[in-house]
Amino acid sequence: MAKPMELRGRTAVITGAASGIGRALALDLAGRGCHLALADRDAAGLDAVAAEASRRGVRASRHVVDLVDAAAIAALPEAVLAEHGGVDLVVNNAGVALGGTFEQVSERDFDWLFDINFFAVVRMTRAFLPALKRSDDARLVNVSSLYGFVAPPGQTAYAASKFAVRGFSQALRLELDGTTVGVTTVHPGGVATAIARNARAPAGASPEQLADSVKRFEKLLRLPPERAAAAIAEAVVRRKPRVIVGSDAKFVSLLERLLPVSYGRVLAAVAKRA
Template sequence: MAERMRLQGRTAVITGAASGIGRAIAVSLSRRGCHLALADVNEAGLAETAELARAPEVRISRHRLDVSDKEAVDAFPARVTAEHPGVDLLFNNAGVALGGTFEQVSAEDFEWLFGINFWGVVRLSRAFLPLLRKSDDARLVNLSSVFGLVAPPGQVAYAASKFAVRGFSEGLRHELEGTTVGVTVVHPGGVATSIAASARVPSGATEEEVKRRRRSFQKMLRLPAEVAGETIVKGVEKREQRILVGMDAQALGLLARLFPVSYWKLLASRLRA
């Protein structure tokens, strides 16, 4: 068994750190003495996360960052290293949701989602990989989703982005094998965050459809974000290459392996209940 990753004294960059899973990861890392570079577009939320994560001898910096802005991402490593000596971990956590069928979702909204959920991950990974390579023990952690394991109707754009994160992470892990940089892909299940409530609504969907979908998926968001964050950090400490967060993610992961084509027939009746 590989030696556990020691997080004390290391530095982690976390995107989407203003709330939800990103905030929970920050608090869990801080408890272990890990320094933090917190990034998000929500500066007020970043300030709250920094306060919650505050701990003796833990250095915390806050950075406003839109992960879909290529120029801002390219400049971000320099902003981080102006306040930290190096970077050992990158948590690509920032993400958005977009409900609606493929025909309801506009091309513009589809591209908006990919700009954050996928291209943000790719660009940040490219931007920080030179710094991660300088570390004697580094980890790149990319947040996919349970919808990177299964793809339900009405979530085509979101599932496509999260399957893309999964494929990118697995391929990059193989390329970095034998280096000091490990890659972990995370598949959270129904975590109690605001992602469903704040999801962008496609112009082609009716108000009743939107309400019904939000009610349906809101019922699935039960796992406290704090539990999800701790699960992820413990998995990183164990150098796990794939982390399934929550019993639902574990069950769906197994179902997708056993029934890779017909899993949705087994799930549809239960979700309609």
């Protein structure tokens, strides 16, 4: 069995760190003695998380970055290394949602979602991999979703992006085998974050339709972010290549393995009952 990864005294970069899973993970890692480089476009949210993390005795730098900006991502390692000197853990957590069927979603919105959910993961990996390789013990954590296992209707863009994160991470893990850098893919289920409220809506949807959609989706978001963060942190410590977070994600993973083609009928029946 591999020796656990020691997080005390290490430095972690976390995207989407101002709220939700990112915030909870930052505070969990701070409690384990891990220094933090917090990235998000929400400056006020970053200030609050950095202040709370600092009270736990670690160094926490804040980096206001819009992940659709490739140049800003490319410049981020220099800023982080200037503050911390090295990087041992990168968590690509930031993500967005987009409502509507494929025909309802514009090409611009589809590309916007992919820029954040997938291409930002690739760009962050490319930007920070040299620094991770300089560490004697490093890890890259990419957050996919239960929609990286199944692809329900109305989620063409989101599911495509999360399947892409899964495939990218699995191939990269094998490519980095034998180096000091491990890769963990995370598949969370319904975590109680603001992702549904912040989702971009398709053109032409009425306020009533949007409110109903958010209400129905938020019923599925039940797992506290702190529990999701603890599961991710433990997966890092135990060097797990994959972690499935939440009973709903575990059910969906099993269902897809049992019914790889016809799982949609079961999910539709479950959704109808719910």
